[in-house]
Amino acid sequence: MIQVNNLTKYFGAFAAIQDVSFEVEAGEIVGFLGPNGAGKSTTMRILTGFSPASRGTAHIDGYEVHLEPLEVKRRVGYLPERVPLYDEMTVKGFLSYIAEIKGMRRRARLVESERVMERCGLGHMANRIVGNLSKGYRQRVGLAQALVGSPKVLVLDEPTVGLDPEQIVEIRKMIKGLREYHTVLISTHILPEVSMLCQRVLIINQGHIVAQDSMENLAGFGRAQQLLVKVAANGDKALHTLRTTPGVAEVREETPNVFSVRGNEKASAGRELNAALAQALVQAQVPLVSLEERARTLEEIFVEVVSKERETLPPTGDAISAQQETAGESNA
Amino acid sequence: MRSAWVVAKRDFQSFFYTPIGYIVVGMFALISGLAFVFSFNMYVLVSQEPTMYGYSTVPDFEETLLSPFMVFCGTLIMFLSPLITMRLFAEEKHRGTIELLLTQPLRDRDILFGKFMAAMGMVLIMMLVVGVHVAIMGYFAEVEVLVLVFGVVTVFLMGAAFISLGLFVSSISKNQITAGTVAFGLNLLLYILGYTGENLPEITPLPEHVAGIIRVPLDFAYQTFRAFVMELPVDAHARELALGVIHPKNVVYYLLFCSFFLFLTFRALESRKWRS
Numbered sequence: 001m002i003q004v005n006n007l008t009k010y011f012g013a014f015a016a017i018q019d020v021s022f023e024v025e026a027g028e029i030v031g032f033l034g035p036n037g038a039g040k041s042t043t044m045r046i047l048t049g050f051s052p053a054s055r056g057t058a059h060i061d062g063y064e065v066h067l068e069p070l071e072v073k074r075r076v077g078y079l080p081e082r083v084p085l086y087d088e089m090t091v092k093g094f095l096s097y098i099a100e101i102k103g104m105r106r107r108a109r110l111v112e113s114e115r116v117m118e119r120c121g122l123g124h125m126a127n128r129i130v131g132n133l134s135k136g137y138r139q140r141v142g143l144a145q146a147l148v149g150s151p152k153v154l155v156l157d158e159p160t161v162g163l164d165p166e167q168i169v170e171i172r173k174m175i176k177g178l179r180e181y182h183t184v185l186i187s188t189h190i191l192p193e194v195s196m197l198c199q200r201v202l203i204i205n206q207g208h209i210v211a212q213d214s215m216e217n218l219a220g221f222g223r224a225q226q227l228l229v230k231v232a233a234n235g236d237k238a239l240h241t242l243r244t245t246p247g248v249a250e251v252r253e254e255t256p257n258v259f260s261v262r263g264n265e266k267a268s269a270g271r272e273l274n275a276a277l278a279q280a281l282v283q284a285q286v287p288l289v290s291l292e293e294r295a296r297t298l299e300e301i302f303v304e305v306v307s308k309e310r311e312t313l314p315p316t317g318d319a320i321s322a323q324q325e326t327a328g329e330s331n332a
Numbered sequence: 333m334r335s336a337w338v339v340a341k342r343d344f345q346s347f348f349y350t351p352i353g354y355i356v357v358g359m360f361a362l363i364s365g366l367a368f369v370f371s372f373n374m375y376v377l378v379s380q381e382p383t384m385y386g387y388s389t390v391p392d393f394e395e396t397l398l399s400p401f402m403v404f405c406g407t408l409i410m411f412l413s414p415l416i417t418m419r420l421f422a423e424e425k426h427r428g429t430i431e432l433l434l435t436q437p438l439r440d441r442d443i444l445f446g447k448f449m450a451a452m453g454m455v456l457i458m459m460l461v462v463g464v465h466v467a468i469m470g471y472f473a474e475v476e477v478l479v480l481v482f483g484v485v486t487v488f489l490m491g492a493a494f495i496s497l498g499l500f501v502s503s504i505s506k507n508q509i510t511a512g513t514v515a516f517g518l519n520l521l522l523y524i525l526g527y528t529g530e531n532l533p534e535i536t537p538l539p540e541h542v543a544g545i546i547r548v549p550l551d552f553a554y555q556t557f558r559a560f561v562m563e564l565p566v567d568a569h570a571r572e573l574a575l576g577v578i579h580p581k582n583v584v585y586y587l588l589f590c591s592f593f594l595f596l597t598f599r600a601l602e603s604r605k606w607r608s
Contacts, residue, residue: 073437084432088349
């Protein structure tokens with residue numbers, strides 16, 4: 001649905017993004033992850049036809065963004081980072097204006113604005129002036145605007161920024177519900193959000209895609225199985241038992257009666273350590289309290305990927321100051 | 333063109349969601365109304381005793397009242413047009429809604445003409461106000477229809493010129509106040525330039541002993557400058573036109589003026605594609 005090839009965008013001499021390539025299949029929710037100023041918004045702006053790339057191509061539903069911008073814009077719903085709303089209009093008026101721009105007739109406009117308001121929980125706000133709405137509701141109106149006309153692709157730039165926790169949960173729920181009808185590209189720098197919403201993650205740093213994979217693969221890839229074992233008593237016996245269980249590479253006593261266990265390569269590959277340890281401890285009559293696998297969190301993956309990138313690509317003074325400039329620009 | 337109409341409709345309506353539309357039209361109605369009453373009164377006085385005011389007979393109604401009033405209305409639009417145009421692009425940029433607009437299935441020209449039409453809608457409303465004055469006038473006196481038509485066309489053309497200039501300034505500013513101030517300044521500059529032009533001597537002011545080889549290019553430069561200064565102001569072309577005297581150059585002037593600034597606006601809008 002979305003194909004991006006070697007997209008590069010220069011701001012003066014500074015490359016905001018460089019040779020970014022990725023693909024998004026129809027019906028996927030893909031998280032676009034990166035620190036502030038990494039190039040997320042720049043990429044999204046190119047995809048939505050707001051600003052052109054310096055080099056490279058981007059296809060949406062088979063249409064090239066620079067060559068057939070109108071066709072692309074008909075197929076993309078876009079929620080920019082700064083939610084763009086006409087403060088003086090009513091919610092209903094605003095949404096029906098967007099529907100009218102998209103070429104809908106009067107009757108269809110009414111039905112469509114009702115539909116998206118219903119979808120985003122705005123039904124009771126239809127006649128309110130947009131300028132008087134709270135931030136959470138503004139965000140919903142922004143999302144509703146992107147949904148008008150059921151575009152095939154949704155590009156959402158940090159949809160949960162600045163919301164309170166309850167609103168964040170609601171917006172996330174809404175986004176999760178979009179999967180049936182839309183392909184969604186969602187950018188964020190909040191990591192748990194990605195693990196909650198997305199099947200696949202693109203990590204971008206300093207204008208380069210540094211990792212792209214499914215959540216499961218990213219979490220487990222090339223890594224030994226790690227378990228946290230808690231026992232009620234008999235710490236020494238437990239330690240001995242754990243060390244002698246086949247498949248265990250290393251055991252560390254974190255606090256009394258709490259051990260962290262790392263499996264060896266063979267055991268990790270088969271994910272068979274849990275059962276083996278439980279069985280061994282029970283046989284040794286150690287009172288086992290809990291045994292949990294420690295999956296690698298997205299935070300860890302992210303820090304690892306990004307810091308690895310920093311080692312191989314030391315940023316020059318120029319790049320840093322230019323990056324700050326663009327960050328300032330997008331805030332301005 | 334349908335899309336341009338959609339944009340125009342929203343932008344026009346939004347003038348009246350905020351007080352600005354009412355203020356502009358209200359101010360226009362107030363000032364043009366006062367001016368109308370004063371000049372009508374004056375004309376009545378003059379026509380009763382023409383010799384007292386230096387006329388040998390009753391002065392021509394169209395020439396002394398109607399056309400100057402029309403030109404005055406056009407000049408009034410000059411003062412009010414920045415209030416209309418300043419928000420059109422600057423506010424969109426300031427609020428970030430330009431990003432919304434430019435990612436909708438709209439062509440640049442739809443946005444440009446939509447905004448232009450919305451602002452011209454305001455000018456049309458002002459013309460309705462003028463229409464009320466003219467209707468009152470028509471009740472009391474016989475008005476030559478052609479002069480009336482050309483008077484209205486003149487105001488409309490002047491309005492279009494000021495709007496296109498203001499639209500361009502708005503398209504290159506991020507701040508409404510800046511857009512309004514610069515547009516107003518440019519309007520005023522053009523206006524004052526016209527009076528300067530009238531005061532420039534017709535013959536190139538050069539000392540007599542200047543040799544021909546220097547005199548010719550200097551003379552040419554001065555005459556070009558003088559012609560430019562005299563022809564550039566928006567109201568300079570209105571006076572003849574409002575009298576019902578059609579010189580193609582006057583109509584062409586307004587068309588060129590508008591196309592020039594609309595073209596610049598189009599380029600300014602397009603510049604996002606190559607500017608970083």
